[in-house]
Amino acid sequence: MTRDSETGAPSIDSAGPLAVVAAAIVQEGRLLVVSKQAAPTVFYLPGGKPDADEAPLETLVRELDEELGVEPLEPRFLADVEAMAALERTPMRLSVFEARIGQVPEPAAELSALRWISGQERDVRLAPAVRDHVLPLLRQRGALAS
Numbered sequence: 001m002t003r004d005s006e007t008g009a010p011s012i013d014s015a016g017p018l019a020v021v022a023a024a025i026v027q028e029g030r031l032l033v034v035s036k037q038a039a040p041t042v043f044y045l046p047g048g049k050p051d052a053d054e055a056p057l058e059t060l061v062r063e064l065d066e067e068l069g070v071e072p073l074e075p076r077f078l079a080d081v082e083a084m085a086a087l088e089r090t091p092m093r094l095s096v097f098e099a100r101i102g103q104v105p106e107p108a109a110e111l112s113a114l115r116w117i118s119g120q121e122r123d124v125r126l127a128p129a130v131r132d133h134v135l136p137l138l139r140q141r142g143a144l145a146s
């Protein structure tokens with residue numbers, strides 16, 4: 001985090017919002033969401049921040065392998081979503097790719113839980129980007145079970 005040089009207050013990086021890349025994986029009308037050990041009650045799309053000089057699709061492939069041991073098949077750009085990052089609580093730009101997977105996801109140790117959701121669940125707390133942008137977009141496209 002950067003700080004204002006005079007007040008020492010936290011400030012937003014001049015580089016812009018936090019960049020995050022994530023996958024929207026839907027099977028039988030349900031979207032795959034995960035939570036991390038760092039915040040076990042907040043669910044969001046598998047993915048993460050790009051390493052230096054990493055292209056978005058490279059980030060996607062690396063994060064899905066690290067978190068779930070799966071490879072995204074035929075990834076296609078879905079949308080850039082702007083929202084507050086669920087953990088850092090700074091402005092974030094989430095680049096979402098639709099993808100299929102051919103393997104059963106196996107959560108790595110950094111994950112706390114994995115769920116397949118229709119979006120109607122009352123017991124799942126979602127990150128704002130997923131709740132307010134990704135789910136409505138998928139619902140509008142008829143991708144989710146009613």
Ligand SMILES: Nc1nc2c([nH]c(=O)n2[C@H]2C[C@H](O)[C@@H](COP(=O)(O)OP(=O)(O)OP(=O)(O)O)O2)c(=O)[nH]1
Pocket residue numbers: 020021022044045046047048049050084085086087088089092094127128129130
């Ligand atoms: N992957 C992902 N992150 C999201 C989503 N929505 C959302 O607010 N975020 C936030 C959560 C965190 O504040 C940030 C991503 O951090 P992360 O901890 O998952 O990323 P990372 O794997 O690269 O983390 P790190 O341990 O290397 O720092 O973006 C989402 O749908 N998917």
